[in-house]
Amino acid sequence: xxxxxxxxxxxxxxKLGSAIARVTTRRWTIMEVCGGQTHAIVKYGIDRLLPxxxxxVHGPGCPVCxxxxxxxxxxxxxxxxxxxxxxxxGDMLRVPGSRGDLLQLKSQGSDxxxxxxxxxxxxxxxxxxxxRVVFFAIGFETTAPANAMAVWLAxxxxxxxxxxLVSHVLVPPAMTAILQATGNRVQAFLxxxxxxxxxxxxxxxxxxxxxxxxxxxxxxxxxxxLEGVLRAVKxxxxxxAELENPYSRVVRREGNPHARRLVDEVFQVCDxxxxxxxxxxxxxxxxxxxxGAFDAEQIFAVDALEAQESSLCISGAILQGQKxxxxxxxxxRQCTPQTPLGATMVSAEGACAAYHAHGRxxxxxxxxxxxxxxx
Amino acid sequence: MCLGIxxxxxxxxxxxxxxxxxxxxxxxxxxxxLEHVPQVKEGEYVVVHVGFALSIIDEAEASRVFELLEAxxxxxxxxxxxxxxxx
Numbered sequence: 001x002x003x004x005x006x007x008x009x010x011x012x013x014x015k016l017g018s019a020i021a022r023v024t025t026r027r028w029t030i031m032e033v034c035g036g037q038t039h040a041i042v043k044y045g046i047d048r049l050l051p052x053x054x055x056x057v058h059g060p061g062c063p064v065c066x067x068x069x070x071x072x073x074x075x076x077x078x079x080x081x082x083x084x085x086x087x088x089x090g091d092m093l094r095v096p097g098s099r100g101d102l103l104q105l106k107s108q109g110s111d112x113x114x115x116x117x118x119x120x121x122x123x124x125x126x127x128x129x130x131x132r133v134v135f136f137a138i139g140f141e142t143t144a145p146a147n148a149m150a151v152w153l154a155x156x157x158x159x160x161x162x163x164x165l166v167s168h169v170l171v172p173p174a175m176t177a178i179l180q181a182t183g184n185r186v187q188a189f190l191x192x193x194x195x196x197x198x199x200x201x202x203x204x205x206x207x208x209x210x211x212x213x214x215x216x217x218x219x220x221x222x223x224x225x226l227e228g229v230l231r232a233v234k235x236x237x238x239x240x241a242e243l244e245n246p247y248s249r250v251v252r253r254e255g256n257p258h259a260r261r262l263v264d265e266v267f268q269v270c271d272x273x274x275x276x277x278x279x280x281x282x283x284x285x286x287x288x289x290x291x292g293a294f295d296a297e298q299i300f301a302v303d304a305l306e307a308q309e310s311s312l313c314i315s316g317a318i319l320q321g322q323k324x325x326x327x328x329x330x331x332x333r334q335c336t337p338q339t340p341l342g343a344t345m346v347s348a349e350g351a352c353a354a355y356h357a358h359g360r361x362x363x364x365x366x367x368x369x370x371x372x373x374x375x
Numbered sequence: 376m377c378l379g380i381x382x383x384x385x386x387x388x389x390x391x392x393x394x395x396x397x398x399x400x401x402x403x404x405x406x407x408x409l410e411h412v413p414q415v416k417e418g419e420y421v422v423v424h425v426g427f428a429l430s431i432i433d434e435a436e437a438s439r440v441f442e443l444l445e446a447x448x449x450x451x452x453x454x455x456x457x458x459x460x461x462x
Contacts, residue, residue: 143424145429146427194424220378249433250422250436256412256429
């Protein structure tokens with residue numbers, strides 16, 4: 001267990017692992033939703049600490065990964081226009097679309113910039129009145145309060161040269177889609193702690209009730225996740241389905257009301273296409289009509305784009321927990337972080353990229369047996 | 376990218392009508408919007424995501440999480456921002 005040894009509290013983690021093994025009597029499949037959790041699970045080998053009949057599958061919680069190719073191509077088309085300063089978070093600008101990634105446009109003369117905060121993009125607009133500043137606003141509910149504030153502030157400051165290309169996604173509708181999908185294997189969820197910091201967890205209560213599925217709100221430290229797994233398994237073994245919040249030191253039932261109010265002021269729920277999964281009803285945010293002057297989709301007329309995904313890629317099944325990265329024949333061969341074929345390999349928080357970063361393309365998932373792929 | 380990074384609020388100020396703060400992340404100071412945690416006081420710790428504080432946490436939680444993020448190489452957004460500013 002060399003991964004876990006790097007963790008300061010490895011002994012407590014092992015004890016929790018033993019407790020989980022003691023209560024697990026049947027086969028169970030649990031999904032962690034957040035990409036940060038996936039990253040931590042693979043980094044610390046938390047899944048390898050669990051009994052064989054308990055499987056962790058990785059959810060769609062990487063917003064960069066699930067941004068649709070069509071949206072990436074739309075971003076590319078806008079960024080290529082004259083007098084445009086196009087900016088976003090670094091991860092997003094490095095994702096390859098059909099015509100290369102956005103940062104590559106810089107070498108062709110476009111002005112594409114990495115910003116740390118959406119407020120930096122607003123300041124860019126104020127400092128460059130002759131340019132049109134477009135911010136690519138992606139993310140889950142955690143990022144929505146920041147992106148909403150940028151739009152709100154631009155309106156308040158009267159910045160007519162600022163707009164946002166919005167591709168926001170929401171966690172609860174994706175969980176519902178996963179549970180409704182043919183071939184669903186997920187029996188319980190580790191709920192996304194930082195998303196719930198903003199939104200609270202009332203939206204998850206109907207999912208627990210309607211699908212009789214346990215949801216445990218979980219942080220991303222190894223001990224948090226192991227405790228989340230233990231609580232989920234106990235519920236499954238008892239035949240219970242409840243919402244539990246052991247992460248109450250950070251997450252409140254109502255979330256952050258200040259942040260929620262602003263998100264609601266600027267955004268409204270809309271249907272959204274997810275890369276690898278397809279259209280999920282009411283699973284995204286778009287800009288409200290009252291802030292339409294800041295909506296890049298309205299300002300920049302870009303023809304309807306249709307993008308073709310690789311036929312080899314199984315990221316849709318991976319995002320929904322139906323397959324693991326190493327079950328894909330292209331994983332680590334045609335598909336690597338340098339040459340990603342699909343959603344789950346494009347960003348560090350994608351399940352395939354996390355597996356690849358920690359050498360799991362070199363080994364079988366659970367055994368230490370070396371199965372180096374033949375090129 | 377939904378992970379928040381804990382930092383200490385060193386000072387607060389207003390800019391364009393927004394409550395802002397100088398927040399220290401292991402010695403790297405950044406400007407952070409505090410509008411979503413208006414009750415925060417100087418010296419307290421906040422969880423920051425893309426330049427916005429989303430919640431207030433205690434010092435022990437902050438140092439534990441910071442250490443973990445460091446071990447997971449997840450402090451990229453702070454470092455990237457520092458690079459952008461200096462470059």
